[in-house]
Amino acid sequence: MKAINKHFKALGGLCNINHEMSLSLPDLENEIRLIENYLGKDIPELLRDILRKYHGYSFNKDIGYNVTVQIPILGDSTFLDFGQFLSLYPKAPLYLFDILENNEDIFGHDFLPFAEATPGDYIALNINEQSVYFISHDFSENEQSHIKIADSLKDYFLHLCERTEENEVLEKTPKIISVSYSNDLLLMMQEWKNKNTSNKER
Structure with a gap:
């Protein structure tokens, strides 16, 4: 957890974007117990710590x-994108237990969402595998709704990074890596040059 907290600080830190009221430790534990009872599984200690500290934060x-x-x-x-951590505060717009319960068709009892990615799509822990998935609520028949993106929570959190627009533009910009001219093109270029040069002389 220390390495993750340090990494989060290096990324510029987080803030409570909904200005939610802080929950007491007993209330936090009650919320976590509610989720565990619903899933029929224990939440791994790292995710428990993350939810206690960062729920509702971005x-x-x-x-x-x-x-x-x-x-x-x-x-x-x-x-x-990382949108924000889901909240343990019952009146929050992204209240974790409501999202979990209202989307049983995509989460079942094996996946625990902990953050919103793109609006309506989530980052979730597969509790059985201990791996991290992107889960989409909107997908076509030939698309996967559950896509594994990291082998572990620690791997996911420690590899979060800042978007760099320059790198993204460079990656998408086509690059000329070699140039070659055909004999026909070279001949046409020479003829055009000769014609334009002779016109100027006249």
Whole structure:
């Protein structure tokens, strides 16, 4: 947890974007117990610590995760935005337990969402595998709704990074890596040059 907290600070820190009221430790534990009872599984200690500390928070900068798999909703981009941590505060717009319960069709009892990515899409822990998934609520028949993006929570959190627009533009900009001219093109260029030069002399 110390390494993750340090990494989060290096990324510019987080803030409570909804200005939610802070919950007492007993209330936080009650919320976590509610989720565990619903899932029928214990929440891993690292995620418990993260939810206690950062629920309802978002990064101060444009932060995300560079995925190595194709996510249809991202198009050609490899940068998956981190929206905000889901909240344990019952009146919050992104109240974790409500999201979990109201989306049983996509989370079941194996996935625990902990952050919103793009609006309506989530980052979730597969509790059985202990790996991290991107889960989309809106997908076509031939698309995956659950896409594994990291082998562990620690791996996911420690590889969050700041979006760099310059790198993104450079990645998408076509690059000329070699040039060759056909004999026909060279002949046409020479003829055009000769014609324009002779016209000027006249």
